[in-house]
Amino acid sequence: MKVFLxxxxxxxxxxxxxxxxxxxxxYNPPFWSxxxxxxxxxxxxxxxxxxxxxxxxxxxxxLKPVYMxxxxxxxxxxxxxxxxxxxxxxxxxxxxxxxxxxxxxxEIDLDESNNLSNKxxxxxxxxxxxxxxxxxxxxxxxxxxxxxxxxxEPDNEPRKQGEYYCGVGNRNVIGREISEEHLTKCxxxxxDVSGVNAEVLIGxxxxxxxxxxxxxxxxxxxxxxxxxxxVAERHGAGISYHPKPIKGDWNGSGCHVNFSTKEMRxxxxxxxxxxxxxxMGDFKEEQLKAYGDYNDQRxxxxxxxxxxxxxxxGYSDRGRSIRIPVxxxxxxxxxxxxxxxxxxxxxxxxxxxxxxxxxxSHQPINQI
Numbered sequence: 524m525k526v527f528l529x530x531x532x533x534x535x536x537x538x539x540x541x542x543x544x545x546x547x548x549x550y551n552p553p554f555w556s557x558x559x560x561x562x563x564x565x566x567x568x569x570x571x572x573x574x575x576x577x578x579x580x581x582x583x584x585x586l587k588p589v590y591m592x593x594x595x596x597x598x599x600x601x602x603x604x605x606x607x608x609x610x611x612x613x614x615x616x617x618x619x620x621x622x623x624x625x626x627x628x629x630e631i632d633l634d635e636s637n638n639l640s641n642k643x644x645x646x647x648x649x650x651x652x653x654x655x656x657x658x659x660x661x662x663x664x665x666x667x668x669x670x671x672x673x674x675x676e677p678d679n680e681p682r683k684q685g686e687y688y689c690g691v692g693n694r695n696v697i698g699r700e701i702s703e704e705h706l707t708k709c710x711x712x713x714x715d716v717s718g719v720n721a722e723v724l725i726g727x728x729x730x731x732x733x734x735x736x737x738x739x740x741x742x743x744x745x746x747x748x749x750x751x752x753x754v755a756e757r758h759g760a761g762i763s764y765h766p767k768p769i770k771g772d773w774n775g776s777g778c779h780v781n782f783s784t785k786e787m788r789x790x791x792x793x794x795x796x797x798x799x800x801x802x803m804g805d806f807k808e809e810q811l812k813a814y815g816d817y818n819d820q821r822x823x824x825x826x827x828x829x830x831x832x833x834x835x836x837g838y839s840d841r842g843r844s845i846r847i848p849v850x851x852x853x854x855x856x857x858x859x860x861x862x863x864x865x866x867x868x869x870x871x872x873x874x875x876x877x878x879x880x881x882x883x884s885h886q887p888i889n890q891i
Contacts, residue, residue: 815865
C-alpha cells in the first residue's frame, strides 16, 4: 500500500519557519505488525539553498526523522515526521538546535528513551503558546507583519481589550472554529495539549502543552504549530507568531514556559524554585538571545510583561520576568513560570537554557 510521509523541519530563516514536503513510500507490513515505526522512515534530502541552509553550489541537506505521529489531515497510516537537519556527510547542521538540546540532555544523563517510563525523574515543561489569527489581503499576503487580526479593521477599530480574554459569543470572541479544530487534531494524534482559551487581544488565542519533558515536549510544540498552520490554511487565515502583532495599547504574544525539576515538585521544593529564580538573573542576556525574535517590542514593562532591560521575580506577579504561582507558597513545592519567551521562540533553545540554569541552582537557597 502507499503511505504518505509528511517530513517537517526548521529552516534557516530568522524567525525560524516550518517547512514540509511529502514522500510516498510502499509499505506492506506483515499481519502481526503494529504499523510504521520511526526506524522504518528513511532519511531524505532537500534543497538547502532555498531555505537559507546551504549554498546553491552545494545545496543538498538531509532530513533525519526523529519524531512521528499520525497525520490528522490524511488519516489512515499516513504520518507527520519531525526531522533534524543534517549535512550531506551526516554531521549536524549549524541550524539544528534540537541536536544541541539532545547533547545537553545526554551530557547530564537525562535519558528520555524507553517511552518516557522515567518521566517523574526528569524536568517538566509546560508551554503556553499564544498566536494571533490574521486576515491576509491579497496585496499583503506575502509580506511579514502586514494584515490585521480577525475582528480588527484599521478604519473600524474594535473595543479596547478586556472583554476578549476567555470570551464567549460573537461580540467577544472570533476564530473559535480554528482553535477547536486545531485542538481536536492535536489530541487525536496524541499530543499532550492540556487546554485552550481566547486571549486578551482580539483574534488572539492560546493553547497549552504539558507537562512534558524537554525533547519530546519541544518536538510536540513544533508539530502542534505545524498542525495549526495547516488548519489555518483550510480556513483562509494566516497565523502570526509575532510577539507584537498590533502596535499600541494591545497585549503581545508570548510562549510562557512553566518549569520544574523532580526536586521542585517534592516536599521542600520551594527552596529549589527560589534558588533557580535568584541564579537566573546571571543568565539574562543568554536567555533573551534564546527567547525569540522581535521580543524587544513586547517586553516593555507594560501589558503583563517585564522590561527587557531588567530581571525580576516574585509571587503571583505577571509583570515580573519570573512568576512563582501562589500555590508554591501554600504547598511548599511546584514550579516557576518564565514569562519572557516570545510566541516565535524555538522551544529547543528555551528548554536547553532552562536545563542548564537548573543544573547551576539545585542547592538550597541558604547554602548558595
